[in-house]
Amino acid sequence: MRKTRRQIALLLALLFSITIFATGCVVSKTGTDNTDDTKTTDTTPTSSTEKEAPKTDPPTKVKMFFGDAGIAFPNDVDKSDNPFLNIIEKAANVDLEMIQPSYGDFQTRFNLMMASGEIPDIVHSWFHSDINKYGAEGAFADWEELIPKSQKLSKVYTKDMLDMMRSNDGNVYGLYTLSNGNPTGTYARIDLIREVYGDKSPVTPDEWFEVMSLVKEKYPDSVPLSSGGGFMMMDMFFKAFGAQVDGNGVKMQTTDDDRYIWAFEYPRTRDAVVYHRKLYENKLLDETFVTNTGADFTNRQMEKNMMVWRGDSAAVLGKQEAFAQAGNTNALIGFVNNPIAPGVEPRLAYWGNSPLGWHIVSVSEASTKKDAVLRIFEAFLDPGLLEQISWGREGIEYFVRQDGSKVLDIEAHNKASYRNAYLFMKQYWYADSMDVRMAGSLPKMNPKVASEFSKVWKSGIAIRDKESAMVPQITNASFVPSIADIAPKSAEAREQSKNIIYRAVMGEISMEEYDSLVSEWVKKYKYITDAYTTELKKVAKERSGQ
Amino acid sequence: MASKSNALTKRIGFMPNRDIPIYLLIAPAVLLLLVFHYIPIYGIIIGFKDYSPFKGVMASNWVGLKHFKEFITDPTYWNVMKNTIIINIYSLIFSFPAPIILALLLNELTNMKFKKVVQTISYLPYFISWVVAASLAISILSPTTGIVNVAINSIFGTEPTYFMVKKEYFRTILIGTGIWKGIGMSSVYYLAAITSIDPTLYEAATIDGAGKWRQTWNITIPGLTSIIIVLLLLQIGSLLSIGFEQVYLLYNPMVYEVADVISTYTYRLGLEQAQFSATTAIGITQSIVNFGLLFAANKTAKKIAGWSMW
Numbered sequence: 001m002r003k004t005r006r007q008i009a010l011l012l013a014l015l016f017s018i019t020i021f022a023t024g025c026v027v028s029k030t031g032t033d034n035t036d037d038t039k040t041t042d043t044t045p046t047s048s049t050e051k052e053a054p055k056t057d058p059p060t061k062v063k064m065f066f067g068d069a070g071i072a073f074p075n076d077v078d079k080s081d082n083p084f085l086n087i088i089e090k091a092a093n094v095d096l097e098m099i100q101p102s103y104g105d106f107q108t109r110f111n112l113m114m115a116s117g118e119i120p121d122i123v124h125s126w127f128h129s130d131i132n133k134y135g136a137e138g139a140f141a142d143w144e145e146l147i148p149k150s151q152k153l154s155k156v157y158t159k160d161m162l163d164m165m166r167s168n169d170g171n172v173y174g175l176y177t178l179s180n181g182n183p184t185g186t187y188a189r190i191d192l193i194r195e196v197y198g199d200k201s202p203v204t205p206d207e208w209f210e211v212m213s214l215v216k217e218k219y220p221d222s223v224p225l226s227s228g229g230g231f232m233m234m235d236m237f238f239k240a241f242g243a244q245v246d247g248n249g250v251k252m253q254t255t256d257d258d259r260y261i262w263a264f265e266y267p268r269t270r271d272a273v274v275y276h277r278k279l280y281e282n283k284l285l286d287e288t289f290v291t292n293t294g295a296d297f298t299n300r301q302m303e304k305n306m307m308v309w310r311g312d313s314a315a316v317l318g319k320q321e322a323f324a325q326a327g328n329t330n331a332l333i334g335f336v337n338n339p340i341a342p343g344v345e346p347r348l349a350y351w352g353n354s355p356l357g358w359h360i361v362s363v364s365e366a367s368t369k370k371d372a373v374l375r376i377f378e379a380f381l382d383p384g385l386l387e388q389i390s391w392g393r394e395g396i397e398y399f400v401r402q403d404g405s406k407v408l409d410i411e412a413h414n415k416a417s418y419r420n421a422y423l424f425m426k427q428y429w430y431a432d433s434m435d436v437r438m439a440g441s442l443p444k445m446n447p448k449v450a451s452e453f454s455k456v457w458k459s460g461i462a463i464r465d466k467e468s469a470m471v472p473q474i475t476n477a478s479f480v481p482s483i484a485d486i487a488p489k490s491a492e493a494r495e496q497s498k499n500i501i502y503r504a505v506m507g508e509i510s511m512e513e514y515d516s517l518v519s520e521w522v523k524k525y526k527y528i529t530d531a532y533t534t535e536l537k538k539v540a541k542e543r544s545g546q
Numbered sequence: 547m548a549s550k551s552n553a554l555t556k557r558i559g560f561m562p563n564r565d566i567p568i569y570l571l572i573a574p575a576v577l578l579l580l581v582f583h584y585i586p587i588y589g590i591i592i593g594f595k596d597y598s599p600f601k602g603v604m605a606s607n608w609v610g611l612k613h614f615k616e617f618i619t620d621p622t623y624w625n626v627m628k629n630t631i632i633i634n635i636y637s638l639i640f641s642f643p644a645p646i647i648l649a650l651l652l653n654e655l656t657n658m659k660f661k662k663v664v665q666t667i668s669y670l671p672y673f674i675s676w677v678v679a680a681s682l683a684i685s686i687l688s689p690t691t692g693i694v695n696v697a698i699n700s701i702f703g704t705e706p707t708y709f710m711v712k713k714e715y716f717r718t719i720l721i722g723t724g725i726w727k728g729i730g731m732s733s734v735y736y737l738a739a740i741t742s743i744d745p746t747l748y749e750a751a752t753i754d755g756a757g758k759w760r761q762t763w764n765i766t767i768p769g770l771t772s773i774i775i776v777l778l779l780l781q782i783g784s785l786l787s788i789g790f791e792q793v794y795l796l797y798n799p800m801v802y803e804v805a806d807v808i809s810t811y812t813y814r815l816g817l818e819q820a821q822f823s824a825t826t827a828i829g830i831t832q833s834i835v836n837f838g839l840l841f842a843a844n845k846t847a848k849k850i851a852g853w854s855m856w
Contacts, residue, residue, distance in 0.1 A: 010567055016574035020581055111817045117599030130820065137598040230799065287689050290798050291710050293681075488819035492622075495814075498799035506711070508800075 059095040060372035063120030065113060067359070069428065070103040071421040084389050084419040091385055092375035114139070121367040122376070124424065126359050128174060129487035135173025136484055140362040141370065143172040150374040156381055160474070164356060168481040168535070174360030178381070180312075180427035182434065184351040185464035186236045186339060187316045188308040190456055191332040203337045205240050205275050208308070212284045215305055222305035225279060226286035228297035230498055234289075236310050237276065240339035242348035243269035245501065249494035252529055253348070254477045258540045260532040262525065264497065264518045268344065273514065276505040290502055302326055308336075310351075313461060314429040317441050320453050324445040332452055335460030338467055352471030354478070357427030380425040389422050390433045406439075413440045479539045486528050493525040593826035606823075613827035623828070626811040627786070629804060633793075634785045636721050642781060644725045646774065649736035650762055668730030676727075680795035683723050684710055711800035720796060720805070735777065736770055743769035775847050779855055783840030786832045808832060 066079075073079060080098045089096055099120060101109035110125055114134055123140070125131060134140060144162060147153050156178070165172045193202065196214035212224035227234045232247030243263050244251040250263040263269050279285035286292060286300060300306040301319065316333055323331040340349040363373050379385055391398050391406060397413045398406045417440075423433055438457075442450045500521060504514040588603075593613060595606040617623045648668065655661040671679065686692050689706035698704060709715045747765050756764065790809035797805035808828065816825035848854035 006567065010570050013571045013574055017570075017577050020574060020577045023581075108817065111820065114820065115599055115817070115822065117602070133820065134600065137600045139600045287706075287708065290708075290800055291684055488815075488821060491819060492814075495799065496802070499802055502711070502800050506708075506800075508711075 057093060059093050060369055061095045062369050062372050063097045064122040065120050066098050066100045066124045067106050068100060068103060068421040071418055073418040077418060083393060084422055087385055087388055088379045091379040094372050094376055119364045121364050121369050122373055123362045128360060129482045129484060131174040131360055131362050132167035132482055133484035135167055135171060136169050138365055140173040141365045143175045146370060146374060150378055152378040161356060164478050166481050168483050174362050177357030177359040177425050177427050179353060179355050179357050180430040181353060182312045182429045183353040183468040184310055184312055185335045186308060186310050187333055188336045189331060190334045191330050192305060192307055201337055203340060205237060205339055205341050208339050212307060215307060216284055219305050223286045223300045224284050224307040226297055226300035226306050227289045227292055228294045229292045230290060233309050236339055238272045239349050241268040241272035241341050242344040243272040249497040252532060258476055258536050260529040260536060262522060262529055264522050273501060273504050277507060280505050312429055313434055317437060321441045321444055329446045329449055332456060334456035335464040337463055346470040347472060350467040350471050353468045353473060355473055359424055386423060386426060389419050390436050392416055392419060408440050410440060410443055476536055476540045476543055480532060480535045483531055486531055490528050493528060497521060590826060590830050592823050593830050595823055597823045613824045617824060617828055626806045626808050630786055630788055630807040633717060633720060633788055633807060636717055638781060640721050641725050645729050645732035646736055648729055649733040649740060650766060652737060653740050654758060671727045672731040676791040676795050679723060679727055711798060713801050713804045716801040716805050724792060735773055739770050739773045740766060771851060772853055775851055775853050776855060779840060779843050779847060782843040783836055785839050786835050
């Protein structure tokens with residue numbers, strides 16, 4: 001018995017030793033193996049039609065790191081094999097293996113993947129500086145060499161667009177998604193405004209202050225202005241003064257004479273800080289805004305009469321739907337005029353409509369499947385395929401009426417709403433996909449609310465689009481590349497700036513102390529804006545043809 | 547003399563039948579250390595290079611002490627170093643003795659049922675993740691709905707305090723939550739050591755007329771000296787290290803000045819800004835300093851208490 005126990009112990013010890021050794025020495029397989037590729041060495045420019053793989057070829061296996069932008073995937077849906085991804089796979093004759101971390105984990109997983117040096121064939125992200133930095137180190141292919149190989153992509157992405165994507169070494173490592181034509185705007189609780197302010201519409205920060213005070217007076221438990229942490233989602237009252245400050249701290253902004261300055265250097269940022277200080281003193285700004293989480297933000301929206309925030313039309317619709325689901329038939333959401341203080345240039349106060357989205361896709365330089373990658377993006381940008389994904393499957397997510405119009409099966413449509421994640425190359429909520437979303441949302445609302453909401457929706461979109469059109473789509477700054485060496489310092493500077501603004505807003509420091517801290521901060525980080533100004537001057541010179 | 551030496555050689559000499567199984571039993575632990583702790587040491591070379599994951603360790607450019615110079619001249623680094631040391635000293639003063647005190651108190655309890663309830667309650671927080679513990683702390687200390695502010699307000703009628711954004715409270719909150727979470731589990735080591743103290747010592751002391759205080763002071767505490775010294779030395783040896791999670795989840799931009807520590811700084815630098823070489827350089831420095839501290843503390847312990855780890 002004793003001998004047997006001893007033998008078992010020794011066997012286990014031996015097994016553990018082998019396991020440890022094997023674990024320590026294992027080399028993970030990267031996604032860039034070429035075992036399945038059938039068309040990898042062709043570098044001759046060809047048309048899309050020529051590139052389309054004959055259906056007899058086996059599908060090329062391609063790995064893709066993919067962000068779902070917070071669109072929930074049900075647990076029973078296979079992220080690499082589902083009916084909607086299969087539409088793309090079939091069109092591109094590929095077999096996609098999706099590496100799809102949850103939204104909350106996405107940045108960490110991206111950072112870890114890049115640190116490992118092992119990247120899949122395609123990387124989808126929204127981290128421009130990182131992509132350019134790693135691209136310059138040889139991680140990613142130059143899209144300028146890839147695009148000409150696809151006729152379809154060449155038609156979509158013009159030279160001007162590629163120029164806007166350039167890294168500061170001149171290459172294009174991240175291909176931007178297309179704009180959805182659905183810019184950000186300020187939206188508000190129209191019902192509360194009507195209740196306390198009549199049919200007037202607040203525009204200036206002072207008018208908004210009055211409206212928020214009236215709501216607070218009527219409903220003392222209200223939190224009229226809140227955030228998802230810091231100034232996350234409540235930058236409209238900084239922009240109202242022309243100050244570019246958001247959830248990540250102060251931003252760089254351009255002057256009329258083509259210079260970059262920190263928002264701290266822009267004179268009216270101080271006014272914006274004083275305004276927020278007044279909001280905080282009067283308990284109109286959430287007392288816990290610094291440590292708020294997304295859950296606190298939702299709580300203020302749903303329970304505490306939060307009045308105003310910002311987002312695109314999908315956000316407006318989503319919020320109205322959330323109120324309907326919560327059984328609140330009073331709340332009415334819609335776009336309103338962006339707040340703007342007298343004398344502030346609209347280009348600084350309103351959100352514009354860039355021709356490009358903000359997500360980017362990159363191709364591993366080591367990938368031997370670049371042709372398959374091109375076919376994938378042709379499919380992700382194909383209007384017909386996107387319509388199929390957007391509406392879903394006939395007979396399941398939608399039905400066709402006798403007059404040819406489509407009608408959604410609301411339950412099936414909701415269950416398969418994860419399919420919207422595959423609309424990322426058009427930044428999700430473009431006009432057609434919004435129509436589908438609207439068709440799915442209105443039936444969930446009380447008919448009276450739905451009718452009122454439809455009216456407010458139309459007038460609100462008109463206001464938002466009118467104001468958005470006042471912001472130039474393309475400026476010299478659109479062509480200034482991010483400077484990879486400086487980007488980390490820029491992130492640090494922005495992080496440090498939060499401390500100064502929060503303390504001033506919360507009244508922890510006087511405005512004189514604020515001025516002094518700002519001046520020290522600007523002195524420390526001015527070299528960053530100076531470096532970008534040099535780039536901006538170069539761009540201005542090139543574009544003016546000098 | 548010669549025969550004595552031969553006997554010793556025979557006793558300690560290598561005996562395949564006896565020794566191979568023993569070596570085999572120790573092999574997994576040795577391999578574990580070798581494969582995951584010693585072989586990767588070659589990676590410190592990236593602290594002396596401009597490392598890029600895509601060029602690899604060998605092909606990255608050699609830059610010597612560039613990264614060391616950079617962080618040494620960066621005022622932010624010295625601030626995080628100062629914060630790390632201060633928080634660790636506070637931890638030595640307040641967190642280190644707390645489980646010893648709890649273990650001594652628990653040892654004096656005669657009602658076993660009550661003792662078990664107290665022990666279980668004090669262990670429980672250890673099994674809660676820092677994510678949950680931090681959000682609990684934030685909720686409890688909230689100026690609008692937090693129970694602490696509600697209590698203070700109802701007793702003193704004062705305005706609520708937003709504890710989480712006040713620099714003066716941050717370290718207290720950090721140490722307090724650390725004690726709350728870890729006290730139960732840490733006291734287990736001391737309780738285990740207490741049970742190994744010979745009960746006849748207490749009986750003799752009782753006969754000699756020693757009260758509870760005297761017994762604690764003269765028997766229990768000396769009986770715990772070795773474990774206290776080992777744990778103290780280990781804590782001193784990690785004076786430049788602080789668990790990342792707790793600080794990261796509790797801090798915010800309002801308290802960076804007092805809250806930013808080496809682990810959060812290197813997280814931002816390494817993972818968020820991809821400055822792998824700089825963080826490795828900081829790691830090397832941290833390890834060297836920690837090693838020096840451990841060595842010095844061990845020597846001091848030997849001199850003062852006559853007991854050391856080696």
